[in-house]
Amino acid sequence: MAPSLTSLSLFGIFLTLTLTLVHFAHANSEGDALYTLKRSLTDPDNVLQSWDPTLVSPCTWFHVTCNQDNRVTRVDLGNSNLSGHLVPELGKLEHLQYLELYKNNIQGTIPPELGNLRSLVSLDLYNNNISGTVPPSLGKLKNLVFLRLNDNRLTGPIPRELIAIPSLKVVDVSNNDLCGTIPTSGPFEHIPLNNFENNPRLEGPELLGLVSYDTNCS
Numbered sequence: 001m002a003p004s005l006t007s008l009s010l011f012g013i014f015l016t017l018t019l020t021l022v023h024f025a026h027a028n029s030e031g032d033a034l035y036t037l038k039r040s041l042t043d044p045d046n047v048l049q050s051w052d053p054t055l056v057s058p059c060t061w062f063h064v065t066c067n068q069d070n071r072v073t074r075v076d077l078g079n080s081n082l083s084g085h086l087v088p089e090l091g092k093l094e095h096l097q098y099l100e101l102y103k104n105n106i107q108g109t110i111p112p113e114l115g116n117l118r119s120l121v122s123l124d125l126y127n128n129n130i131s132g133t134v135p136p137s138l139g140k141l142k143n144l145v146f147l148r149l150n151d152n153r154l155t156g157p158i159p160r161e162l163i164a165i166p167s168l169k170v171v172d173v174s175n176n177d178l179c180g181t182i183p184t185s186g187p188f189e190h191i192p193l194n195n196f197e198n199n200p201r202l203e204g205p206e207l208l209g210l211v212s213y214d215t216n217c218s
Helices: 005-040 088-092 111-117 136-140 160-164 184-192
Strands: 064-066 071-075 083-085 099-100 106-109 122-124 147-148 152-156 168-172 177-182 201-205
Touching: 005 071, 005 088, 088 111, 111 136, 152 160, 160 184
Parallel strands: 071 099, 083 106, 099 122, 122 147, 147 168, 152 177, 177 201
Antiparallel strands: 064 071
16 A cells, blocks of 8 residues: 555654754764863963854854854864863864864874864864874874974874875974884875974984884884
8 A cells, every 4th residue: 555645744754853863963962072172272362252062053153164964074273372182072073174273372182083083184283282192093084185283292203004194295293302213105205304304303214124113212
């Protein structure tokens, strides 16, 4: 027996409600992640004043851009006089393409969870006060083009996992305290050496098969 118009209408309403709830769930989860970031930052200029967790979606917040499906694709907070630290919840923004937090006074480490941002094109954390190592998990960012971490206090080696990112065009880790050797294969073949300068313990380009990359990294 063919389904009645009433049952078809009810199914359509059910499907619409389901999709709406899924949309709100995504929006709330992304809003929660960004609000967690807000709570971890000191914001003397009230740049984040519009980040209101009671709103259904973060897409109305200043410095946040969303796609047509209301998923967060950009966070633009460069040069905003922010201090504090990054939070692992940022790794939940699965459609994020641009994370721009340069020229602030952000401290602490780079959360390994940023490696979950599979859509990320640009990670700009330069000119902050970030310490710790460059997480090897960033090697999972297969769409990454720009990785600018210069002018921080990063230590440890340059992760070899980054070699496996075919899209990577710009890497700048100058003015840190990195150690070991500079990768020379994959995308690193075309990165100028001055993008690695002023790392006193960095040994220079690695000689494959001859020099261990973690030389001087103890």
